[in-house]
Amino acid sequence: MNITCAIIDDEPLARELLESYVSKTPFLTLRGSYASAIEAWGDISTQPVDLIFLDIQMPELSGLEFSKVIPVKTRFIFTTAFSQYALDGYKVNALDYLLKPISYSDFLAAAQKALSWFEKTTQATPATENDIEKDTQADAFFVKSDYKVVRVRFDEVLYIEGLKDYVKIYLTTSPKPLLSLSSMHAVEEHLPKHPFMRIHRSFIVNMNHVEMLERGQIVIGEKHLPISDSYKDSVQDYIRKRMLQGRI
DSSP: OOEEEEEEOSOHHHHHHHHHHHHTOTTEEEEEEESSHHHHHHHHHHSOOSEEEEESOOSSSOHHHHHTTSOTTOEEEEEESOGGGHHHHHHTTOSEEEESSOOHHHHHHHHHHHHHHHHHHHHHOTTTSSSEEEOTTSSEEEEEETTEEEEEEGGGEEEEEEOSSEEEEEETTOSSOEEEEOOHHHHHHTSOTTTEEEEETTEEEEGGGOOEEETTEEEETTEEEEOOHHHHHHHHHHHHHHHHTTOO
C-alpha cells in the first residue's frame, strides 16, 4: 500500500530532515512540503493527502488548530520539540507523536503505525470504504457491529459519535450504542441531510430528537453535546428556519 503525505514545519532543517526520511521510506509518497499551515491549506483542502507530518508550534496557525480543520480522511502525526504537547496530540486523534530531534528509527515506527492503520481500514471495508451500507428502502442503513450486520432505521438514531478508528451510534431502541469500524465522513455520506446535522468534528445528531439548545450545546436526553464554532451558523440557521415556520 502507498500512502500520500505532506510535511508542514516552519523550520527549514526540520523539513529537510523529514523529506529525506520520506524519500527512503518505500510506502510513502511526498506530495508537498510547507513552511506553514496557511501555506499548505490551499493544496490540502483541494487535493487531500492521506497523512500529514505536522509541527505543533508554528506562527499564525498552530498544528493543533490546523488538525481540526483538515479534511476528515486525512490523518496526521505530530512533530514537536516539546513533550508536553503529547496529550493534546492524542486528544485530537493524532496517529502518533514524534519528539524532536527525530531519528529515522522513530520516524519509521510512526510511519509503519500509520501504514497499519490505513491497511486495517482498507481491509475492513474493501467495497465501500466503510462499514455502513444504505438500505434499499432508503429509510435505514446497515451497520457491521460485533461480527453482525444490523439494520438501523434513520429515525431510531439519536446521535453518532466519532472516535479514533470507530463510530458509536446511539439509538432510541438500545441502552448501548452500536460500535462500528468506520469514519465520520463515511457515515455522513450515508445519512439524509435532513434531519441529520454535523455539529462537531466528533458528533452528528438527529435534529428530530433534540430537546433544547443551551449555552452552545445540544441536549438530547441527558447528553449535552458541544457545537463547535465551525458548525454554529448552520445549526442556528436550521433552528431559526423552523422557528419561523412554527415547527418549534
